[in-house]
Amino acid sequence: MNNLENDIISLQGHAVSFIDNANENTITKFNFYSNKANLDLKQLKENTLNDTPEYKNSLIRLGEYLNNYQDTFDQVVVNRQKREHLYTTQFKQPIDDLQVKISDLEESSNNDNKVIFNDVLLTISNLKHAIISYLYKPNFDEAQNVKQNLNHLHKKLTSNSVIDESYSNKTVSLKQAYNQLVLLTRNYTFSVNVVLTGTENELLYLTNEIKNIEKMN
Secondary structure (H helix, E strand, O other), X not given: OHHHHHHHHHHHHHHHHHHHOOOHHHHHHHHHHHHHHHHHHHHHHHHOOOOOHHHHHHHHHHHHHHHHHHHHHHHHXXXXXXXXXXXHHHHHHHHHHHHHHHHHHHHHOOHHHHHHHXXXXXXXXXXXXXXXXXXXXXXXXXXXXXXXXXXXXXXXXXXXXXXXXXXXXXXXXXXHHHHHHHHHHHHHHHHHHHHHHHHHHHHHHHHHHHHHHHHHO
């Protein structure tokens, strides 16, 4: 039972590590401990001398929650990859392109218009920082920051006659991409904060329950 308990603790540790700093190595280690925990559980079922219904039921439930934990973690990985792909293709590239074009306009403009373009460039820079913060720390405040910067940028691009109207279409596309990102983020945070956390609590509860039953016998 000690091996199984240690594997479950390691499993949860790597799930938390992935959420904080996602990388392939963390996924590999999570899957390693998930497989190890299931093997230890299988061995425990086969070798145990405790055949009470309560004990057997706890082992079965633990197996179910281990499977649910694996499925949820897999979904968290997929959701995160979708969010990052959306950011790269529909945020980062368009914003970088817009920044380059506005910078070119700023360099070739007269002194009076340079102030306008510099103001737009500052808003673009703020937006880039805001969307990165929201991507890796998705909460209400970060979401509002992105939304406000998008609105500021759209207003600046549409309210100045020296800026071609076609540039404002960029912010319309960015707003649409942002709305998609919000939906993906809701699925991601629900999987992390509700399902994954809830399953973690059940795993810890069942592990302790099994240990207590073993001590009584």
